[in-house]
Amino acid sequence: MTRQRHSNPFKPTAGRMPPLLIGRDNIINDFEEGLDDGPGAPGRLMRVTGARGVGKTVILTEFGRIAKNRKWEVIDETASNGLAQRLLDRLSPSNTAFNVSLKPSLSVTGMGSLNLGEANISSQQMPLTLREALSRKLDSLERKHAGLLVTIDEAQAAERADMVAIATAVQHLIREERDVAFIFAGLPTIASKWLNDEVLTFLRRAQAEQLGDIPLQDVKDAFEDTFHDSGITIDGEALDMAADATEGYPFMIQLVGYHIWRITYRRHQNEDRTSDSGIIVSEKDAAQGIANALNRLGDAVHGPELDGLSPIDKTYLLAMAQDNGPSSTSVVAERMGKDVNYANIYRTRLIDAQVIRDAGYGKVDFAIPYLRQYLREHAAYIRMSSAR
Structure with a gap:
């Protein structure tokens, strides 16, 4: 008998839609109500913040799915230089696309065509141009009783000129009660970078949603249901080990689930059974899956997180990592060779x-699971790279 090949139900990849969105019911309900309640509803202008790995991109993907089910058009963008121009290009029909760079010419009798050089859409012109493009798109969508959702990921990385253009357009569209929703997602630094900017006051009015960790009982329930739905049983000590290892961290939930499922299923296949019935996660399966998940967590979360920090930020963290639990801020300062105020x-x-x-x-403690362990294991490399 040929065994049926099951696919792993866990998706520990940035931006991939996982099969479970545990602990996110409130933010999803807020967004759905915003679409249903019409123009001006709070859920149509939202900023979603959280540390790496808490599922910001996954939430944006879910919002897009919800909007598409309501026949809305969805534009997904990730902030980087040229964000406003990319939005403009996606809003404009292919045969009438706006270009940042224009090369006008002048025809003079007897001289043919003269190139007048290059003209650019300035940062002052962009807000009006983007607003017009959004308005035209909405004219078309609203005739079909649909709307437009724009999601912008990694908003803390946007250029100010792009954010000003978007802010100007958004404020006018909201005032005109158009069927549009804007969701900005990013690291917590989005607050310090944009919310105090006088030109970008609209972001202060955006509904703030901060994503955090998931209660462990919810994690247990999700593991039990998801494994069961794929033909595998996880319970008892193996289930406790799996849930506890995640510490409620959403990306770790996906990692732990993925690697335990993979190890259990492969072991079962190697036992040369003729069916996939009766597959049970052993404590050994759980322990090996957790170990594999921890190795991947360092590459996927800890390394990139540290790359975005200053050398002194890293020094502070290395000083904290010497403790097995919460650290005294005065002791951390002493280890750094600095005064407490510094x-x-x-x-x-x-x-x-x-x-x-x-x-x-x-007292302070680490907010990202297993970061202390990662810092200890990579302390020499972190010190060396910070000294360059």
């Missing part, structure tokens, strides 16, 4: 970025 500058930065958290009076 060290507190970096404490505040790291808390704002949700890399560490306040653990009570005079």
